[in-house]
Amino acid sequence: MFAFIARQPILDREKDVFAYELLFRDGKGGAYPELEPEKAKYIAQHFHPLGLDDISGEKQSFIHFNPDTLISRFPTSLNPESVIVQLNEPNAPTPGLLEACTHIKDLGFKLAIDDPLMLSGKQDIFSLIDIVKVDVTRTNYDLIEKNIPRYIDSNIKLVAEQVNTHEDFDSCRSLGFDFFQGYFFAMPEARIQRHLPASKMNLVDLMGESARSDFNLNRINQIIERDAALSFLLLKFINNPAINKRYKITSLKHALTYMGEVEIKKFIALLSLANLSDDKPLELIHMSLVRAKFFDLLSQQRGVHLNPPIGFLIGLFSLLDALLDQDMPDVLKQLPLTDEVNDALLGKSDEFNSYISLSRAFEGALWMNIIKQSKALDFDQKQLHMMYNQAIQWGNGVRSTISAYFPKPVIR
Template identity: 35%
Template sequence: MYFYAARQPILDKNKNLFAYELLFRDSIDNVFPEVDGDIATSKMIEASQFNLGISEFTGNKPAFINFTLETMSKGYPAMLTPDEVVVEILETVKPGKKLLALCKELFDNGYILALDDYEHQKVWQHFYPFIKIIKIDLHKTSFDEVKVIRQAISAYPHIQLLAEKVESYEQYNEAMEHGFELFQGFFFSKPEMVKSKNLSPSQVAMAELLYETSKPELDLASITSVFERDVSLSYKLLRYANSAIFRRRSEISTIKQALVILGSSELKRFIGLMFAVNVNPDKPSELINVSMTRAKFCELMANEAKTSVDISIAFLTGLLSMIDAILDEDLASILEKLPLAQEIKDTLLVGKGTLASLLRIVSFIEHAQWSEISEELTELGLNKDKVIQCYHDALVWADEQTVHVEG
């Protein structure tokens, strides 16, 4: 059984992945605030212990999980190790002696504690010695109020400020200027700046490969020649083909051999991943991870919808759904330069059809917008439990693949 949870990345000021927050819902049809906070946390802990496992869901990064006073009193944080969890104290919990004692006990046992949606009150100063992270919602708190908070915690240099709901690079940069060290939101999934530019030689080679592998019949000679012009690409192809995930009995030593052994579907997947990972190495790795998750999700769901979709097309469409953010360029301008199937371009630009619906569904899951999903599921004839299972499987797959294609 899969639990209904989305993971939202938390990045440091260098845009490296720091942790994930797990956002739980009882089901797609039962959405916060209707779910009691105690029940939500209890089910999250139960699911992580007996079903999926926190480390599998978060790629061995710490998981921020909300706790109420009641769930803290019952010792639920101790069901996870200090390396697995950041104990996030819900904003509805009032500061008091009982909470202070629980915080001290968790701190002494090595747990990291965070205050969620912090609203400044002087009474919280008693908690500062045990608090590592203070989360501030930028939609609710002005930067003038942030200055007051920074002054209040100035005697506690171990405390880090985390900016929530950072949706643009402007917000990210402004938050950094005001002393924030951690950032939660999807600013990284939007273009940092929109501009027109030419593709580099490496990007052109990738585009050629995307074009060649989009043909019904692969032209091995043409594909081999593209790889042979780029030493780095050749190395990565051979390394990927020889990786443990394929359990080969003998070593693959030539480009042509690697192409034949991988086969059409796996080759298309590899080239798509290579394009996403290498097209702009300066972008946050989590952006690539989200793109990979979308690709795998679309591939897994392609055969589940009423209208069947080619899985290779589905995979590549999901992968390229964030290409504007990866390249920091207008989507239409990018797609003009890439010789892709018209079905992919129509999906990404017009937003109509089965694949566009699948992209909307995965976007809703990423943002934990469960109430928005039902209409799309009904239209495609999809089972909600199957959708969640495919999303979780896609997350795990994407985390594993990153290791194989970035090296």
């Protein structure tokens, strides 16, 4: 039962999500929270808390535990198949902690340690470790290079933390790291300036239609009919239970009848974005989905730009520069979006700048920034957590539909 939480993706060498690290606002240093019974009951009654499956979907969860929790209050409800127990900086662990770690391993959990000093193989806990996390911005490069073979020989997996650029990813991958934590994948790669290929122009046209105040069904049908795969995917999206639980939709006209103009605009934009860049990690699309839903919920609460659904579109398109490896101004020159959407994506809207700051705060577990933006937007911060949780759940559901049709990224 978790209500106030952030998650950060951990990607594998192919840039697929291996797991999410979960960071808890109510836990010391982001650790697993030990809530008083009354507070836990209050959260359950008022804030629709998530379970681990809601947060991480089908992925594993790294959860940091304080030593006292591991020794005496380790929660029995957690599933060892989906949770990796993380212990931060376990230098000179006490006999009680070693015994607790041994017990946790006997229960079937994997043990990860966050170790900036590259733990000596002589320490007693070394034999219990499955995964070592290394902050590559704090750890001496020579020390990393020297110790990595020892971990590989011991069949210990390595996670590089604070991987914030594509160059960082390439370097850590070459060193032998197995997994990578950081938002490098949400940054544009340095490449030669290029225009969108002609094969993608149907998608560009659909993105433009989704941002128009009017809705021309015939025009949209004409665009979709140029590409049978688009029609199939749009119907697949619309019939996803995370989006539409009530009706079996058989055509775009049928969808318009039951779902309405605004919802159809959202999913036309979503379909376009998901297929616009076919060589990027799916997690980048997933981040865009969560932002889209979160911005949409914020816009609805504040009564801002509901048709077309500007909040949804701005959240969805907020990572276009990373998806297309171009600066945002260059991207927007090639897309038929409205001035309102363009201005927001260029940082010229105070309203949507606050939305973007909030998203980044949730993505980075920057709790004080969430408090600051809640005051700026006149929101109860707990309500913001609720809406972000809802956006995560929605994004997980849509991602499950996309993933079967999304190409694997090309590792350069």
